[in-house]
Amino acid sequence: MGLTLYEKIWHAHKVLDGDDGQSLLHVARHLVHDGSVHAFQFLKEKGLSVRRSDQVAATPDHGISTHSHVMAAITDPEQRRVVERLVENTQAHGILHFPLGDPRQGIVHVVGPEQGLTQPGMVLVCGDSHTSTHGALGALAFGAGASEITHVLATQSTWQRRSKTLRVRVEGERGAHVSAKDVILAIIAKLGSNGAAGHVIEYAGSVIRAMSIEERLTVCNMSIEAGARAGMVAPDDTTFAYLQGRAYAPKGAMWEQALDHWRTLPSDLDARFDVDIQLDASALAPMVTWGNSPQDGLPITACVPNPQDEPDSEKRAGMERSLAYMGLQAGMALQDIAVDQVFIGSCTNGRIEDLRAAAAVARLGQAKVPVLVSPGSTRVKLEAEREGLDQIFKQAGFEWRESGCSMCVGMNGDLVASGKRCASTSNRNFVGRQGPGSRTHLMGPAMAAAAALTGRLTDVRSLVK
């Protein structure tokens, strides 16, 4: 029987089998950011060093200011301390670092692919749950906490139990203005918030194959919101074309050698998946979330669901709690929900194609509410400015900032105030995610720009003919 992409990567990185079904996997690439400060501290306390510093790369993203990338612009002393520590730690251990002010700086999950640090067939680890993003290039990529990151720094390896495999085939024709974000929100709504627990997802089917790498990055990014260990897409000519010429992608004869290897990676035709599901893209509409879990996605044309229609009492209680927190009435049209502000950015939707999609809507009007646009990386920012997208945003009254995690996680002071409602291109609508008391509706970048122009959740198809 054939092997899946996941199984091939697993076997190529297995150092040894433990006696209880766990295996020690080599980590080909390790990405670190300002939040890795605890792991470096633990390493120091244990008297250990970084085992393979030539397989590690770093950039600050979580706590940095989006007003300016000078260190002094980070007003919170704790956040500034950890960004300074990243400079010290990467210097002390000889780790490649794209610091503040470097044109290669950005959100670690945007930087990895765009610099060619992320490549097909590798095991990639980073201390952030959205590490699943990198699977879009055919890597096995997953997040971990501080102790595990310390383990990876010290041993360049990780103990893992083999996951089950789950294939999601997306077939059919995507309608106009149905974005990659809408596809993944629909997949999460179908699987549920922990429906992929214990599984690695492989996204397949004609719709995924036709997607650009940036769209696939958006899809893989939110695999964790369905509880998956990782999400991935088999590498193909789209992947290879994306990687060719990137700073850390192989060159010359090495490129040919890598390409020969990468072409062996896609799942074999007779490979078996533990679970196989299909999604019809032609039935999809632009999506928004109404509740406090990313599984709460609905077509923008729908209404806020009624807890009374839910037979399960625990689920009903959860829905009631979400409606109360979100300040919504059951049965109201999603398009009648007024928003106080808009956020466009994050590792989910902060790449150049996302900004182009948002700008195409922004050019149609004026913002009715404050809008913060934070590019996913400095490189994305420079490219957007070269294309004049920053001017389109500014003319529409959107605020154009520096790159960083920004309002997705609110650690840098970019917050949604208590009781305020934000249309956001980020990945989590949890209680308090964008700040204590904040209310988040997740959506794609064109939909967020549409909400900015009308001041309420809006079907972008009604604005763009």
Added chain:
Amino acid sequence: MKAFVVEDGVAVPFDQADVDTDQILPARYLRRPRQGGYGQFLFRDVRFNDDDSERPDFILNQAPYRSASIMVADRNFGCGSSREQAPWGLVDHGIRCVIAADFGDIFYLNSLKTGLLPVQLDIAVCVRMREQLHAQPGAHVRVDLPAQTVTGPDGQVYAFKMDAFRKKCLVEGLDEIGVTLQHDAALKSFEVQYRQAHPWLFNL
């Protein structure tokens, strides 16, 4: 890491599905030094008011549960972010074991490395135990890791699964890095072979 062998203590019922790690430990506290303790930040935004006074409606603030060392939860406990600070907050508050129908994948692994035992039991068992704990506030639950059993408030015994290596690390309070580095020779020879097979990856 603090070892976990047997815990017999007050159990608190936590009746909510999909408790995410942003709720367990809000993002603005994540950069605090580890040695300062994270117990005070646990469930900060639902446990305290803005003026730092306790919210009496939050279950961990209620008398019999203040000293709880075991939490009985619902489905998908600890979903979301990979922040290990979520288990730090629970452990520093005194919670040594969380029982749930299933867990956020990364939270589960982080807990094991932090001395917090995550125990997976059937959802029906979790619901029944929570009902019993609401009926008898302050009742004890006993968790025996070597035997891999949970004894409910009514004396009913339930078995749970646990990887042998994870269990050994928890029971003995072992540092996993030390165990892994015992395989240094295997790691070294793998690294040499991997570098030869993937020479294009070593250009940083």
